[in-house]
Amino acid sequence: MLTWMQDLPNFTAYGTPTYFIYLLVALLPLGIGLYFGKRFSWYEALVSFVFIFLMFDGQSYQQAFSLVAYIIYQTVIVISYFHYRQKQNASAIFYLAVFLSLLPIIIVKFSPAMVGHNSLLGFLGISYLTFRAAGTIIETRDGVVKDLNWWKFVRFMAFMPTITSGPIDRYRRFAKDYQQVPSREKYLDLVAKAVPYLFIGFVYEFVIDYFFGQLWYPFMVKQALLSAPHLSWWVVGVAYTYAGHLYFNFAGYSFFAVAISYLMGVQTPINFNKPFLAKNIKEFWNRWHMTLSFWFRDYIFMRFVFMATKKKWFKNRNVLSSVAYMLNMMVMGFWHGVTWYYILYGFMHGLALVVNDWWLRYKRKHFKIKSTKWTKFVAGFITFNFVVLSFLVFCGFLDKLWFVVPGHH
Amino acid sequence: MQAQIQELLAQATGRDAADFADVTMDLYADGMLDSMATVQFLLSLQDEFDIQVPVSEFDRDAWNTVEKIEARVKELQND
Numbered sequence: 301m302l303t304w305m306q307d308l309p310n311f312t313a314y315g316t317p318t319y320f321i322y323l324l325v326a327l328l329p330l331g332i333g334l335y336f337g338k339r340f341s342w343y344e345a346l347v348s349f350v351f352i353f354l355m356f357d358g359q360s361y362q363q364a365f366s367l368v369a370y371i372i373y374q375t376v377i378v379i380s381y382f383h384y385r386q387k388q389n390a391s392a393i394f395y396l397a398v399f400l401s402l403l404p405i406i407i408v409k410f411s412p413a414m415v416g417h418n419s420l421l422g423f424l425g426i427s428y429l430t431f432r433a434a435g436t437i438i439e440t441r442d443g444v445v446k447d448l449n450w451w452k453f454v455r456f457m458a459f460m461p462t463i464t465s466g467p468i469d470r471y472r473r474f475a476k477d478y479q480q481v482p483s484r485e486k487y488l489d490l491v492a493k494a495v496p497y498l499f500i501g502f503v504y505e506f507v508i509d510y511f512f513g514q515l516w517y518p519f520m521v522k523q524a525l526l527s528a529p530h531l532s533w534w535v536v537g538v539a540y541t542y543a544g545h546l547y548f549n550f551a552g553y554s555f556f557a558v559a560i561s562y563l564m565g566v567q568t569p570i571n572f573n574k575p576f577l578a579k580n581i582k583e584f585w586n587r588w589h590m591t592l593s594f595w596f597r598d599y600i601f602m603r604f605v606f607m608a609t610k611k612k613w614f615k616n617r618n619v620l621s622s623v624a625y626m627l628n629m630m631v632m633g634f635w636h637g638v639t640w641y642y643i644l645y646g647f648m649h650g651l652a653l654v655v656n657d658w659w660l661r662y663k664r665k666h667f668k669i670k671s672t673k674w675t676k677f678v679a680g681f682i683t684f685n686f687v688v689l690s691f692l693v694f695c696g697f698l699d700k701l702w703f704v705v706p707g708h709h
Numbered sequence: 710m711q712a713q714i715q716e717l718l719a720q721a722t723g724r725d726a727a728d729f730a731d732v733t734m735d736l737y738a739d740g741m742l743d744s745m746a747t748v749q750f751l752l753s754l755q756d757e758f759d760i761q762v763p764v765s766e767f768d769r770d771a772w773n774t775v776e777k778i779e780a781r782v783k784e785l786q787n788d
Binding site: 439442443444582583597598601605606609610620621624 | 740743744747748749763765766767
């Protein structure tokens with residue numbers, strides 16, 4: 301079926317400096333339009349389609365079909381639920397809509413562990429699209445999504461700059477930006493922000509991450525595997541270089557995605573805010589992969605606490621918050637994938653949030669430690685090192701070290 | 710109404726109402742309010758003022774000071 305797509309060139313989003321030349325040239329007419337107060341919607345749709353096509357053609361071309369089918373499927377669910385919700389509001393229908401919306405990702409995430417191979421339903425970025433669709437259903441139930449237009453929803457789902465790896469926007473916010481053209485002053489302000497973001501992205505992605513991701517991390521992994529299955533000091537090196545790689549790669553990518561969105565007149569929310577300066581784990585999650593952690597906070601944590609408090613499931617609110625933290629982070633762990641290391645990663649962060657809250661309460665009650673530069677440094681140091689340890693678990697290296705027989709992959 | 714809001718904030722966070730005396734202070738900046746306390750506070754607001762505040766409605770930028778909360782509550786009461 302359509303094997304000619306295999307032979308076409310494939311461009312990973314923001315993969316090479318050349319990609320930016322093509323992208324910026326293609327976006328130039330759009331930018332000129334926005335400067336003169338016009339949004340060329342059809343041109344934008346065309347450019348988006350071409351660049352999304354180039355992300356999914358080539359060897360992985362089957363994914364293109366999964367993507368199209370997925371977007372149609374979600375659009376049907378979301379629009380149907382929206383129409384239903386205008387007239388009625390039964391909980392069962394709401395849960396059914398959420399379940400149907402989550403069904404593809406559940407199949408995709410559980411397939412490798414259950415049947416031993418990847419599901420054909422999967423494609424690069426499926427989780428990010430799931431968050432967008434499920435979030436829209438939840439806000440529709442709350443009655444805050446007041447108009448839902450299928451074309452705008454499709455544009456929201458398939459917004460080119462963020463389609464494969466976020467940041468995760470929200471329908472209401474996106475639709476507001478998308479249906480109005482920013483004033484000239486506002487647009488120039490967005491461009492002025494986009495330019496340094498692109499530069500930071502370049503430095504992170506193509507310079508710093510070259511060292512972490514291409515040189516240091518693979519070197520540490522190789523050295524550490526020599527003494528497999530035993531731990532060695534190289535494992536410490538794996539942990540720190542992986543943390544550097546993950547941050548510079550992902551934050552660099554996110555800067556690109558935000559910058560390109562700005563150039564298209566859409567203020568996609570930022571994803572990273574100096575996460576390694578966080579002084580406790582709660583603050584870390586307010587700075588690291590922010591659109592994901594805010595999604596979990598708003599749609600899982602807060603809703604669970606809301607329901608549990610209303611229905612009085614817990615007598616003690618500290619117990620309630622602990623349960624909510626664990627639930628939140630375990631779901632996040634499973635979302636990454638059904639492997640022991642992702643689940644352990646979620647568990648570690650849930651536990652860290654519980655311990656952190658307990659410590660803050662204990663400290664406030666029992667002694668008055670003055671916050672000084674020194675205490676902040678110690679707190680930041682502990683937080684950073686805990687995070688690095690959790691990334692060591694997350695990156696799956698330990699699975700290779702302990703459980704994969706050399707020569708088998 | 711401000712005094713009531715400050716009292717509810719105190720209950721939700723386990724602090725003193727006096728900690729919320731500054732009505733333009735950003736409640737999220739120094740971690741005065743976290744997600745947990747926010748939900749407790751929302752629920753108590755609903756009871757106290759007989760309004761409906763769905764969690765989706767709770768945009769942190771629009772609810773981050775005592776002054777703004779007061780304004781939003783008045784709006785919702787008039788809805």
